[in-house]
Amino acid sequence: MPNVRYRRLGRTALKVSELCLGTMNFGPRTPEKESHDILDNAVEIGVNFIDTANQYGGDLGVGATETIIGKWLALDRCRRDRIVLATKVHQPMSSDINDRGLSARHIQMACDASLKRLQVDHIDLYQFHHIDRLASVEELWQATERLIAQGKVTYIGSSNFPGWKIAQMNEKASASGRLGLVCEQSPYNLIERRAELEVIPAAMEYGVGVIAWSPLAGGLLAGPPEKNSGRRQSDVIKMARSVRADQLARFETLCCGLGETPSAVALAWTLHQQGIAAAIIGPSSVEQLSSLVHVPEIQFGAQLLSDIDAIFAPCGAAPEAYAW
Template sequence: MRRFGHRDVKYRRLGRTALQVSELCLGTMNFGPRTDAQESHAILDAAVHLGINFVDTANQYGGELGIGTTETILGQWLIQDRARRDRIVLATKVHEPMSDDINDRGLSARHIVMACEASLTRLQVDHIDLYQLHHIDRSAHPEEIWQAADRLIAQGKIGYLGSSNFPGWKIAQTNEKAIARGRLGLVSEQSLYNLVERRAELEVIPAARDYGIGVIAWSPLAGGLLAGPATDAGGRRQSDAVRQAQVARGDQLARYASLCADLGETMSAVALAWTLHQDGIAAVIVGPRNRAQLASVANVPDLCLSAEVLSALDAIFPPCGPAPEAYAW
């Protein structure tokens, strides 16, 4: 494996837009539930110092502290220095239930607009760069979604619309409706994608690639499964689900750990670097609980995995193959 010397974080275009985002996207889901406001702000400072300009959140994040807590913590950091807003590409999401109100959820035009206004208030900003549809809403027709998006874009409250957890067919349907309206359409898809979970390769990534949509990979460490043994208490690697997966995939993970050791890199770094080597990936989300975790992956954009290493990883974690050949031949 060839290792480049230290340099600033690298940037990629977000899909077919001219917008440049850092290859590492700072995920904020831990802000509040697992990381207090002070440490969350310190992580944000450290991320900006590293050159990370892409920050992702969602309106429902907050866990037991309450819906909207994470956006509020991020807003408190942004308001401390107004210049910070212009230095980052700010992304949040809409779809999840925000209250018991039957209409305070989903992707109706009404909820999209109201949820955006609420996010702007919590974030203490006047616009969101990337507004993402957190999940599909089968009751919301694409025309209704684009009606709300067009309004928010015209008002300058959002810059681009993206999706998250969309299947390939929904990406195509939503973008075809946008094309018919003469609109840019979805510019990104935030998808579950990692060495263990590669089903996005069947339909999602090909659809995104053909429509010029940048894929933002979430859970690139498979909930900590690809990060190796836990070194601290309270993390997701201590969960029953991860422990069961460690047992079920024991041989596979042992082979992976051995490969990483031979490369002289951590399991986390190799997993993240592998994701960035895949075609169509615009950014990979890292969600540190503290500054040390962020620092431990700062070198990932500089890791260059050889064709031999990538083949070895495919042997350990087999790809799904292209659709429909993967299941119809």
């Protein structure tokens, strides 16, 4: 069995698996039965971190993914105690003008709705899915403090926040004796490295663990698309591969020399970066999950990291560099 490893979630004492099971495919691309099989296999190998969002569901409608997870949890109530369950709030849930965003009212109502769909009494990690520039920091902390006091939420995190917002949120929290944001879920991979400029430095300064989403850049870093490879056959991905053909060819040659798939190397690279608490994988089948479970065991030396940087250049020594 693969040697699953665990890391602290930011400055908390909570331990989460380095590979976080993302569930956005559950429902829209992966039927309920196979989604449950993926969950079973993930827990069996030691993955204890499961991430979702209230809006996930695609053509099946918002909330469908949480409902699928809730049905899986209901099949065996012991499962709830074995996982760190994370979901998110912000995205529109209906046409109602107030059924979206981060007003205190919506946060409370959305949390209650997520608890019902997930069939649980509490959420371990409740994340702001995006910034709501109309919602003050005070309103956000008032709303989440109430959820924590009610026992409905344990930790608060953010997603897609810039560095300045992470700093602002945690400075305000510290001033009022709150724990504040404990993690930030950010797009981060070999192609999208802008988080290195501000987000990761801010997160590390404030003890905020970074959860990398899209570590395979939407499939660009997964190697040449095969038949029935889903969105990797899309026109958008084909165009992106065409634009980066030379770069991706160099990367795929490097991976071949290592005896590893591009997916495994790209994911392992993410786990070798500073400040990363976990990387999200979004398998649409048990087979895809099985192909990635060994990734935490892959070790990179300084030369290999340098070789990869030569293909996918880092963003630079920010945040101070541009000021001089």
